[in-house]
Amino acid sequence: MDWSAAEAALVATRAVHFAATAITVGDVMFRTVIVAPVVRSEKAAAVSFEAPTLWVAWLGLGFAVISGAIWLVLQAASMSGMPLDEAMSADVLSTVINETQFGHVTTLRAGLAICLAACLTYDRTAIARWGGFAAALAFAASLAWSGHAGSTAGEAGYLHLAADTLHLAASAAWIGGLASLILFMAAARRNKVISLAHDVVRRFSIMGMVSVATLLLTGFINAAILVGSVHALVVTDYGRLLLLKLVLFALMLVLALVNRVVLTPRLVPAGRGALRWLTRNSAVELALGLAILAIVGMLGTMHPAIHLVN
Template identity: 35%
Template sequence: MIEAWVIGLRAVQYIAAALLFGLPAFLIYSARATGPVPLAWPRPALFWAAVALALAAPAALVAQTAMMAGSLGEAIKPGSLGMMVTGMGLGMALAVRSAIAFLAVAAIAMIRPGPRLWWVCVWLGLVVSASFAWTGHGAATEGSGHGLHLASDILHALSASLWVGALAAFAALVIWRPTNPSAQDRALARALAGFAGIGTVAVAVLLLTGLVNSAFLVGWCGLWTLTDTAYGRWLVLKIVLFGLMLSLAAVNRFRLTPAFKTDLDSRPVLGHLRRSLVVEFALSLAVLTIVAVMGTLAPPASLL
């Protein structure tokens, strides 16, 4: 039961962190494209993402302590929590993440929507996303490869958050229809075109760091028996869903976006683009949930 809570709380933290980092980053690098359109949804989205993180991170600290201590009653004792925070990198990372989440809630509540708030959220979200390296398998690698695996894990988390946050923004742009939809359609077309370069870099980093992480967690020998372990089976599913996301992203970039930019009045193209972006965003949430499950499983390399 506690393990199920750990997985659920991990998933909530991954999604909230992706929004807290990737969404304001999108608002910054797409400001020229979306500036003419008044956007009412970013601040509430960021606020509730920060609130979810502020609730999930401390709860995850208690749940992880319960797994270590053997019971929830033991986990809520100050001594047990204190030992978790001061004696383990995982506990310290969760404590820092909790503090950053509460700071983000306060900042979003007090600062008016605009570049200043977006930059504050980007930096806070960056710290939160990077902290996942210390609550995952990356920090557990020992020896000369520790630094490389940890750095790869950090870059992997940041790239994923950047992509998922942008997908959330695109999904909101195609779902939220203001009184002047033609202006929003033009903004969407410009934003999609502008994201092409950043999206390509994010995907390239994800692929490269994914290979590095797999080399540490699966290894050459584990590759041939991948489906014999629970971790391996979830990894295969993650790769399949990631492949579907890449396919949709390619269709969006090379087919739907050019067609939509050429003819903004094309309802069929907009309909296809809307469905594709929403499905891609839904797949990204599914991948983050799978990553939450994988974080509780022993990787094949550790079993050799």
């Protein structure tokens, strides 16, 4: 796995873009389907929570847009074979945007980012919040067309795209939602509304279980298409990196299980102590999730294992 400076920059940019997208989408999903029904009757708690998490969505979207623009320029340099400064010309960029699938996807995602920004601006209205939810889901799922799934041919390509869109949405719901969950638990501790935190954590846990089931199923499909065999998983750089991703995923599952089975039932009797442990565990869980997204940034630039093993 020897990368040039340009390839390393592309990997780093992809990793930042995936992480920013996940945090933005996860925040929108968390606020819409997890928190809103719980804090509907608790205006003070709602206000103390809404401000910091809305900033998370804005910051995440900003990083996603900036990293997306850098990704476009780096991809233009890679596709044209030109130095970076020459690839930034209007002619090269317009060719990439108008005549390649990557360019079309980038244009679509730019439009979705604008829609999401408009919905975040008017976030307090129900129509804007649910419009933002739909735009956020599409913003995450559309990444599938910029990776290996977008270039898989035939009927396997349709299956691969379907699996990857679900995989990306589930990743955003779980990994991205953790950042907002941590902020909510901090606000709940400050405002001493432990019962609200219990309800939110329980609802997030249910969404997490759905996300895990989706990730396991779609991950198996993606691995079958891109790796193909246990041998390829072991002997290729792509396969070994995927194994590392699976190890980090397993560690996230262990932490999530501890949170669900041990700490969440203790929230009401133990109060702030259990909430503090939940916050710490969730922070570690988020760090592992961001490491997984960094690996995803690497995998997308590598040849799939199935192409390297006979």
